[in-house]
Amino acid sequence: MARRKAAKREQILAAARKLFLTQGFNGTSMDAVTAEAGVSKQTLYAYFPTKTDLLADVLYAGMSELVLVPPTADEIRNLDDLREHLITLASRLTTSLLQPETIALMRLVLGEVFHVAELRQHFREALPGQVLARTEAMLRQADAHGILRVEDPELASRMFVGPVMTYVALDGFLSADPAPPPEHTRLVRLVDAFLASMGVQP
């Protein structure tokens, strides 16, 4: 009953997502969505009162399902732990954000985000905000454990996330042909440079 409703909803969302991702938002008509979903127009509008609502739901779902920074379960005990965690984080961010599917999603999001203030705020909080916050938390933890002296965690997290995101943004979202994620050794060097910027001697 409610199950069926949820299923239909999912069916529509999946169709919309597929079309939006390939044809873009403006390039996708509501008729196309009904066709792809195998659903009548009336039904579509019963679930999503307006096209923008449909977009919003697609985007929110898409964003929330990509878990970029799983909460760090285990403790950070020493410098090597921290280093490993940072490498893993950088690697996870780049590989997951540079998947073709994800790039398409992000381009869709970014293509609309600047037209809709509400969406913009949501995005800022959901993605970069989250990544920065988790990184900052990790660094604070390291500082609390005396592994590292982090005077300005807010700046520190940007010193780490910023460079990583250049690979994602410039070589992924903005590039003509999607670049592969950076080499592992490159990320290692990035992490070591970051650690050096925090005053860790090599």
Place this chain on the structure above:
Amino acid sequence: MARRKAAKREQILAAARKLFLTQGFNGTSMDAVTAEAGVSKQTLYAYFPTKTDLLADVLYAGMSELVLVPPTADEIRNLDDLREHLITLASRLTTSLLQPETIALMRLVLGEVFHVAELRQHFREALPGQVLARTEAMLRQADAHGILRVEDPELASRMFVGPVMTYVALDGFLSADPAPPPEHTRLVRLVDAFLASMGVQP
């Protein structure tokens, strides 16, 4: 004659720019442009065969007129020179990109950039590409002068530009209310952290 033509062209471009920046691209009709420019529709189409062409010209003009990184005329002789140059660069980038007018322009650009592959590539090269390249050049120069050991200039420039851009992108383009440029002391700390990441002892 040719002067007059150029003037008319400018007049149309200015009107279009103003409207695009405030109402957005889709939110601006060609009729609105003619009204704002005080020009007939026929004339408008004589200068710009299509609405997209008009947009492209507005964007290209806007991008090229913002000179983010003036070529460094004077030499970099020692570490203090380099430090000063980097601080200046960071400051120039943040202040000029965080001007409300510029934010509006960038939002317009970014709002369309993901829909038009050609535009995307142009943008990538014209802005972030240019900034990275100039930074990299500066660092190479510093390295050549023996001021600093820069093993990987490509990574190094990202270690600098990345963090700076977080302030611009996250707190400017993506934020609800435009943030003021970061404090000078914050940028100084950023630069010092960067230098530390390059192995410079404080």
Place this chain on the structure above:
DNA sequence: AATCCACCAAACTGTACGGTTTGGTTTGAC
């Protein structure tokens, strides 16, 4: 058996807007 709800197909409405056409007026060249 009656009813109600979710669903479907398809025609329809309204409008916004990019682009064209018409027909007439100014401006400058020669």
Place this chain on the structure above:
DNA sequence: GTCAAACCAAACCGTACAGTTTGGTGGATT
């Protein structure tokens, strides 16, 4: 003074498309 090019105002065309309406079917509940 004439001619052509640049310009204007305004009506016009075509179409795409979001959202509505109509009329009808099937399956679960009472």
